[in-house]
Amino acid sequence: MNNQYWVEGMLDSAFQNFNQAGGSVMTGQGPVSFVDVRRRFEFRSIEVGRWVTPPERDRAAGRFYEALCDLMSILQGPEHLISLRGSLGLQYGIGGRPGVAAHYIPATRQLALAKNAGAGSLAHEWFHAFDHYMGHKAFRRLGSGGFASSGWLDSADQKEHPLNKRLGACFQAILLNEDGTSPSSLFQCSKRADTQMKVLYHARPEELCARAFEAFVEDSQPQSNFLVRGTVYSDEARAGLYPEGKQRQRINDAFEGYFMALGGALYREHAEDGPVGQSLSSTS
Numbered sequence: 001m002n003n004q005y006w007v008e009g010m011l012d013s014a015f016q017n018f019n020q021a022g023g024s025v026m027t028g029q030g031p032v033s034f035v036d037v038r039r040r041f042e043f044r045s046i047e048v049g050r051w052v053t054p055p056e057r058d059r060a061a062g063r064f065y066e067a068l069c070d071l072m073s074i075l076q077g078p079e080h081l082i083s084l085r086g087s088l089g090l091q092y093g094i095g096g097r098p099g100v101a102a103h104y105i106p107a108t109r110q111l112a113l114a115k116n117a118g119a120g121s122l123a124h125e126w127f128h129a130f131d132h133y134m135g136h137k138a139f140r141r142l143g144s145g146g147f148a149s150s151g152w153l154d155s156a157d158q159k160e161h162p163l164n165k166r167l168g169a170c171f172q173a174i175l176l177n178e179d180g181t182s183p184s185s186l187f188q189c190s191k192r193a194d195t196q197m198k199v200l201y202h203a204r205p206e207e208l209c210a211r212a213f214e215a216f217v218e219d220s221q222p223q224s225n226f227l228v229r230g231t232v233y234s235d236e237a238r239a240g241l242y243p244e245g246k247q248r249q250r251i252n253d254a255f256e257g258y259f260m261a262l263g264g265a266l267y268r269e270h271a272e273d274g275p276v277g278q279s280l281s282s283t284s
Contacts (some may be wrong), residue, residue, distance in 0.1 A: 034061045034092075041068055041079045042086045044109070049093030052115055060092050067122050067227040074220045077263030078270060082126075084109075084133045104128035106145055120229040127213035131206055138164045149175075149205040163265065166258040173247070173254040174212045175205060185247060186212070189240030202241055215242050216255040 034046045034057065048057050068082050075081060082088075089108065093115035102113040102121035109132070111125045134148035140157040142148075151158070152171040158164055177184050183191075190202035201207060215231040222228065231242040243251050 031058060032062045032065045033058065034064070037061055037064050037068070037090075040065070041082045043083045043088055043090055044086055045089040047089070047091045047094055047110075049091075049095075049115060052093040056093070056115065063119070063224070063226040064090070064092075064122075067222075067224040070222040070224045070227055071123065071126065071217070074217055074222060075259040075263055077259065078266050081263065081266055084129060087133065088129050104132070106132050109133075119226050122226055123217040123228040124210045124214050127210045128206060131209060134167065138167060147206040149209040153205045163258070163262055166254075166261055170212075170251070170254040170258050171205070171209065173250045174209050174243070178246070178250065185240070186243050193239055193241060211236075211241060212243050212251050213255065215248055216252050219248070219252055 034048060037043070038046045048060075052060070072079065072082055080086060087109055089110040091110050091112035094112060100114065101119075102111070102125045104111050104125045109129065111122075111129050113121060113125070128147075131147045131149050132145075135142050135146040135151055138148050138159055138161075139146070139151040140159060142151045142156050146156075148167065149171050152168055153175055158168065172180055173184075175184055175187055176182065186208060187203060190208060193202045194200055211231070214228050218228045218231045231237055236242060242248075
């Protein structure tokens with residue numbers, strides 16, 4: 001059975017249940033809860049803030065579920081790709097910083113969304129988690145806090161594996177120009193923005209790659225706006241902080257090729273009931 005069709009069928013069913021329930025995502029056992037989200041995607045943990053009311057909690061659980069099903073369909077991979085083999089934790093409505101809709105916490109490997117400002121940020125923060133997870137999987141001696149994108153840009157010692165080459169092609173499409181001889185237009189626009197704001201943020205490789213991933217996801221036309229929004233029509237997009245034109249297409253093609261290959265490897269691993277080992281990790 002084609003894995004993509006299976007995932008898309010499951011996603012269509014989830015949205016049909018959502019509509020029939022008047023806005024609440026439903027499973028065969030009733031409305032979706034964060035317990036369902038954790039079990040379905042095998043997250044290490046899910047924490048909800050004490051100031052989140054039960055109705056807010058239940059609505060958020062449904063939105064997370066929709067968005068993660070959407071992401072799984074776009075990436076053409078199984079549930080444990082989304083939770084990074086059960087290593088990723090989720091937080092909703094806990095702590096947060098003023099003006100920050102969402103953030104990824106490398107030290108604890110947690111993806112945190114603010115109670116009232118997290119919508120549209122999930123894809124960006126998920127890629128931070130993925131980039132961080134792949135750091136020590138794709139590179140040697142990168143360090144526990146390293147991102148794969150930074151390792152690639154710094155010419156760290158990359159482990160030989162076909163999937164790692166495909167991931168490197170994604171980073172090259174984002175960070176360098178078409179022939180790989182100079183920084184990309186996305187990097188140049190991001191550097192200008194940082195210079196004007198007197199910060200080093202937008203031009204960091206992990207931020208460039210997370211925004212490029214956002215664009216890839218939005219161009220895949222997800223059904224959930226909880227996943228991503230604003231990579232085409234926003235102040236940031238108008239400032240050139242998201243990929244445009246031919247570079248955007250090159251990035252999308254590279255991401256699609258990488259995640260199709262990765263998802264296929266993970267599904268084969270599941271079918272064979274034994275680890276291929278290096279689908280989300282690479283040989284030493």
